[in-house]
Amino acid sequence: MxxxxxxxxxxxxxxxxxxxxxxxxxxxxxxxxxxxxxxxxxxxxxxxxxxxxxxxxxxxxxxxxxxxxxxxxxxxxxxxxxLNRAEVPFLRVGATVTVGTCVIGPVLERLKALRPETETAVMVDNTRVIEEKLVQSELDVALVEGRIKSGELKVEPVVNDQLVLIAGPDHPFYKRKKVQLAELNGQPFILREKGSGTRELFEERMAAEGYTLREKWVCNNSEAIKKAVMGGQGLSVISTLLVEEEIHQGKLASIPIEGCPLHRKFSLVYHRNKYLTEPLKDFMAVCRKQ
CATH class of the missing domain: 1.10.10.10 (Winged helix-like DNA-binding domain superfamily/Winged helix DNA-binding domain)
Structure with a gap:
């Protein structure tokens, strides 16, 4: 062979x-x-x-x-x-949309401080796509927000995150202190695409109580989602890391859903058979300290 x-x-x-x-x-x-x-x-x-x-x-x-x-x-x-063709260490990193927007930048800055000679290439997509790329050895490592299904991959939760319900100033929920999950049934939602960890978690919580999401708009861009909500197109559920500034400025409101905490962890993911190079080990160490 x-x-x-x-x-x-x-x-x-x-x-x-x-x-x-x-x-x-x-x-x-x-x-x-x-x-x-x-x-x-x-x-x-x-x-x-x-x-x-x-x-x-x-x-x-x-x-x-x-x-x-x-x-x-x-x-x-x-x-x-x-053959001396790898003079510059190279790392192929995957990140889901929320991670790519809020987390991966600081991680790579710290890695650069540790290993200035290491070059990185980053691919940002939803959890399902990143998972497939890891299985096919097209990525070395990834930091994802969704659940990994493949048994070929090793998953290590490393970063805490929380999803929040957001509403724009013209929405009836904007000034509410809290809402019931039942009140969201039938409300128009601006949702991430299928395969997104954010969407998957919220859909599961709704389905567990017998409710379904009314999908008005599907988008894989967090900035577009926020603008749509601010413009009164509907509600959304999104990582709190993505909306801190807009909430502080009053452009969006974060409304707790009573009895429905939406906590999760971002996870390091890599193939079980992956050889861990020194740059890869350092990348993982930086993620664990986030």
């Missing part, structure tokens, strides 16, 4: 087609077929099923794929170091 075998397997899994994988790897289709057959024979498992001329990865293949990606990624890191 060689790195070449694993790279071919990863490409076939990504394209679902041996001919396309061959084109991307600049090799012949029979070479791809032979490599897949070699892996199946070596491990005595079937990697793919064929339906309507398309390949679908099996459960055994999916399990092997996670390891293959990490082995290839680690091999390429080793090659880079050995």
């Amino acid at each position: 060689t790195i070449r075998h694993l790279k071919i397997f990863i490409e076939v899994a990504g394209t679902g087609n041996m001919s396309q994988a061959a084109e991307k790897l600049f090799i012949t289709q029979p070479s791809v077929s032979q490599a897949i057959a070699d892996i199946e024979r070596y491990y005595q498992i079937r990697l793919f099923e064929r339906f309507s001329k398309k390949l679908f990865i099996t459960e055994a293949g999916r399990e092997l794929l996670g390891y293959a990606r990490h082995i290839v990624s680690l091999f390429e890191e080793m090659e880079a170091v050995a």
